[in-house]
Structures are given as C-alpha cells and as structure tokens.
Amino acid sequence: MEMRKFQVVSPMSRLDQGLVQQWPEFSRSRIQKLIHQGHVHINQRVQTDKNQPLRPGDWVQLHIPAPEPVDTPAQPIPLEILYEDGQLLILNKPAGLVVHPAPGHWDGTLVNALLAHCPDFLAMGDKQRPGIVHRLDKDTTGVMVVAKTALALQHLQQQIQTRRMGREYLGLIHGRLPQENGTISAPIGRHPHQRQKMAVIPSGRPAVTHWRVLESCGVYSWVHFRLETGRTHQIRVHLSHLGHPLVGDPVYSSSRTLTQKLPGQALHAWRLSLAHPATGEGLTVTAPLPAHLVGLLTYLGFKNHQPMAIPAQNDPPANRDSPPQ
Structure with a gap:
C-alpha cells in the first residue's frame, strides 16, 4: 500500500476537492471511493466524509491500496x-x-x-x-x-x-510567440469542470516550461521545449494557456487545421539526457522525427527540422518539488 500526505496551506471547502487538486492524476470518483473505504486520514484520524472541510495546518494522508493483480500478456509489437x-x-x-x-x-x-x-x-x-x-x-x-x-x-x-534528467521536446504551434526564448511558470491542476483535461489553475502544482523558437513560417512556429517539471499534459496545457496551442491537439486546441495530416498533437520527445544508473556516466539519446511530422514541416515550408546546435540539458535546475510519476 502506498501512502501520500500533505499539509493544508489554505482553506478547502471539501475533502474530495482538496485531494483531487493535490493529486490530479486521480479522478474525483476514485478519490471519493478511497474516502468512503476509509483510506483517508486527517490529523491521523480516519475521515469518511467527502464533504469534510480542510483547514490550514491540517495534515491529510491518503493510503492507496495495491492494485488487484491483472495478467498483462506479452505481445510481439515492433519497437524502435x-x-x-x-x-x-x-x-x-x-x-x-x-x-x-x-x-x-x-x-x-x-x-x-x-x-x-x-x-x-x-x-x-x-x-x-x-x-x-x-x-x-x-x-x-x-x-x-x-x-x-x-x-x-x-x-x-x-x-x-530531483530534476536531474533532461527532457526536451519539439512541437509545432499555432501563431508566433512574443519572444525567441522564454519561460512559462504557471501551476497545473485538474480542470474544474472537464475532469479529463488539465488546466492552469491557482491551486495547481508548480509547472515550468522553457521554450525557444527555432523557426516561424506563416502562421505556425517550430519550437524547442525543455521541461523543468513533469506535470500531466504540461507542454500542451502551457501552450494553450499562452494562446498558441499545439497543431493537431484534439483536447487543448479548437482549431482543426492540418489535423488530417496528423494522428494527434504535433509534439515529439526529441532528446533525453540522464546519468546511467550503474555507472553514473552521462547518456544522451535523440529520437529522430516521425515521418508524418517531417512531411508536415516540409509541406509548410520549414527548413530547420533538427535543432542540433542546442546543447544537451544534462543538469536541469535544482528541485523545487517532486513531480508525480
């Protein structure tokens, strides 16, 4: 059984809402079920009322039962x-x-x-x-x-x-960002009304994305992103919040332009930098762009597909909090 806990900083009207804000990877129904089953403690006492308000200074513990064993079959799916x-x-x-x-x-x-x-x-x-x-x-x-x-x-x-693993992405966005380089620091949490979406909300968890425009062509921009945190849908949410959603994003973009040329959002995890767990030596691996993205960029007139001049991010900034994984 996994145990998580946090201390309440500002008043919250309902226990279930507070837990969903703290851990947005859980649905409201899942949280309510855990509360009902007695898996939530407030100040070391079991609390089964989802409507219980939370006060500053309260310590909340969430006990997550181990999942029921499910047989996962091996399937010979090709891997690159x-x-x-x-x-x-x-x-x-x-x-x-x-x-x-x-x-x-x-x-x-x-x-x-x-x-x-x-x-x-x-x-x-x-x-x-x-x-x-x-x-x-x-x-x-x-x-x-x-x-x-x-x-x-x-x-x-x-x-x-601890944010010692460098994660870099490439994405095609609508419009042009106001600067060549920038950082967006905006907290991300579960959307208050659309539970399948994430959103920038004041009660969300800290989220930081660094960006650099590689090339702009017409009404689109090809952008390099570096994650400082790892929130769910982080780049997609941050770009939508800036008014420049990813091309083809079925959730965070209202535009359906070019969607017929894409299987989904135009986002590619480009480079990963880490310390080898056995030797401690640095290891950096780059993933080539998929054919559908290369074809789309060429179709739109972009020339700079691979930003090889960007140095690998082997040493991300010091930890501010631990992203959920």
Missing part, C-alpha cells in the same frame, strides 16, 4: 530501440501507442511489447507498469527510457523526481 544494455532500454515511441494498460487499453500497449521483448520485466513488481519510469501521451512520439532492473528503476525515478 535507440539504446539498450542490461540496465535500461531507450526507445522511440510511435504515435498511437499507449504506454501501459488502462481502462479501454488493456492490451496493445508499450508494456505488452516490452514483456515480449524482455520477459524479466514481470519481476519488476507492478504488473501493469513494469519498468516504466515516465510516460508520453498516446499520440506524442519520441524518446522514452525504461528500466530493466529494480536498481535502474529506483535510480531513474530519483533522477525524474
């Missing part, structure tokens, strides 16, 4: 492996591939493919997410690292939490 050794595997995830089994996607996922490629992943503990260090959205392409041993999983997750 960029680097592999005995500790880890780095791959180029295609669009349309879900990372791990979840409602609506119980098979045909990256985890199913990994179990076929390396059956020892089953010994990693979590049968639904064995070896998964971080995630990419279904239609986001690009570089991902997967742990092959418990030691590697621990070290890589720690690098994520």
Whole structure:
C-alpha cells in the first residue's frame, strides 16, 4: 500500500476537492471511493466524509491500496530501440501507442511489447507498469527510457523526481510567440469542470516550461521545449494557456487545421539526457522525427527540422518539488 500526505496551506471547502487538486492524476470518483473505504486520514484520524472541510495546518494522508493483480500478456509489437544494455532500454515511441494498460487499453500497449521483448520485466513488481519510469501521451512520439532492473528503476525515478534528467521536446504551434526564448511558470491542476483535461489553475502544482523558437513560417512556429517539471499534459496545457496551442491537439486546441495530416498533437520527445544508473556516466539519446511530422514541416515550408546546435540539458535546475510519476 502506498501512502501520500500533505499539509493544508489554505482553506478547502471539501475533502474530495482538496485531494483531487493535490493529486490530479486521480479522478474525483476514485478519490471519493478511497474516502468512503476509509483510506483517508486527517490529523491521523480516519475521515469518511467527502464533504469534510480542510483547514490550514491540517495534515491529510491518503493510503492507496495495491492494485488487484491483472495478467498483462506479452505481445510481439515492433519497437524502435535507440539504446539498450542490461540496465535500461531507450526507445522511440510511435504515435498511437499507449504506454501501459488502462481502462479501454488493456492490451496493445508499450508494456505488452516490452514483456515480449524482455520477459524479466514481470519481476519488476507492478504488473501493469513494469519498468516504466515516465510516460508520453498516446499520440506524442519520441524518446522514452525504461528500466530493466529494480536498481535502474529506483535510480531513474530519483533522477525524474530531483530534476536531474533532461527532457526536451519539439512541437509545432499555432501563431508566433512574443519572444525567441522564454519561460512559462504557471501551476497545473485538474480542470474544474472537464475532469479529463488539465488546466492552469491557482491551486495547481508548480509547472515550468522553457521554450525557444527555432523557426516561424506563416502562421505556425517550430519550437524547442525543455521541461523543468513533469506535470500531466504540461507542454500542451502551457501552450494553450499562452494562446498558441499545439497543431493537431484534439483536447487543448479548437482549431482543426492540418489535423488530417496528423494522428494527434504535433509534439515529439526529441532528446533525453540522464546519468546511467550503474555507472553514473552521462547518456544522451535523440529520437529522430516521425515521418508524418517531417512531411508536415516540409509541406509548410520549414527548413530547420533538427535543432542540433542546442546543447544537451544534462543538469536541469535544482528541485523545487517532486513531480508525480
């Protein structure tokens, strides 16, 4: 059983709302079920009333039961492996591939493919997410690292939490940003009305995205992003908040221009920089752009597809808080 806790800073009218704001990866219904089952404590006392208000200074604990075991079949799904050794595997995830089994996607996922490629992943503990260090959205392409041993999983997750792993993206956006370089620091949490979406909200968790415009062409811009935090849908939410959503984003953009040329949002995890969990040596891997993005950029007249002049981000800024992974 996993235990999480936080101290209330400002008054919250309802316990369930406070927990969803604190941990937006959980749905309201999931939180309410955990409260009803007695898995939430306030100041070390069980609280089963979802309407219980929270006061500044209250300590809230959430006890998350271990998931029921679910058999995840190995499936021989082709993988584009960029680097592999005995500790880890780095791959180029295609669009349309879900990372791990979840409602609506119980098979045909990256985890199913990994179990076929390396059956020892089953010994990693979590049968639904064995070896998964971080995630990419279904239609986001690009570089991902997967742990092959418990030691590697621990070290890589720690690098994520302490922001020592560099994660860089390339994206095509609507319009032109006001500056060539910039940073957006805006808290992200669950959308107050559309629970499947994230949004910039005052009660959200800190989120920081650095950006650099590589090229602008007409009413579009090709942009390099570097994550300082790792919130759900972070780049997509931040760009939408700025009024320059990603081209093809079915959730955060109202424009349907060019969507017929894309499987989803025009976002690619371009480069990953980390310390090898066994040796401590720096390892930087770049994922080539998918054909559909190269074709779209060429169609629009862009020339600078690969920003090779940007130095690898091996040493991200010091930790401010631990992003949920």
